[in-house]
Amino acid sequence: MAKARETEQAVKPNVFMRIGLFIKQIIDELRKVVSPTSKELFAWSFAVFVFVLFLMLIVTGMDLGLGKLTLWIFG
Template identity: 70%
Template sequence: MAKANESEKSVKPNVFMRIGLFIKQIIDEMRKVVAPTGKEWAGWSVAVFIFVVLLMVVVTAMDFGLGQLALRIFG
C-alpha cells in the first residue's frame, strides 16, 4: 500500500506547480491573440454605437407604449 500512496503523490502536482502551469498556459494563449487593426477597431466601434442607439430606441418606445397603455387601462 505504501507504493500506491507514493505513486499517487508523484502524479498529483502541488499547489504552486499547478499555479505555475496555469500562468504558463495563460501566457501561451495570450501569445496567440491577434490585435485588431485600426480599420477593424473603428468598424466595430461604429457597429457597437449603432447597436446601442437602436437598443435605446427600442427601450424608449416600449417605455412610452407601456406607459400609455397603463394610462388607458388605469386612468
C-alpha cells in the same frame, strides 16, 4: 498501501507547480491573440454604438407605449 500513496503523490504535482503551469498556459494563450487594425477597431466600435442606440430606441418606445397603455387602462 504505502506504494499506492507514493504513486498518487508522484502523479499529482504540488500547488506551486499547478499555479506555474496555469500561468504558462495563460501566457501561451495570450500569444495567440491578434490585435485589430485601427480600421477594424473603428468599424466594430461604430457597429456597437449603432446597435446600442437601436436598443435604446426600442426600450424607450416600449416604455412610452406601455406607459400610455397603462394610463389608458387605469385612467
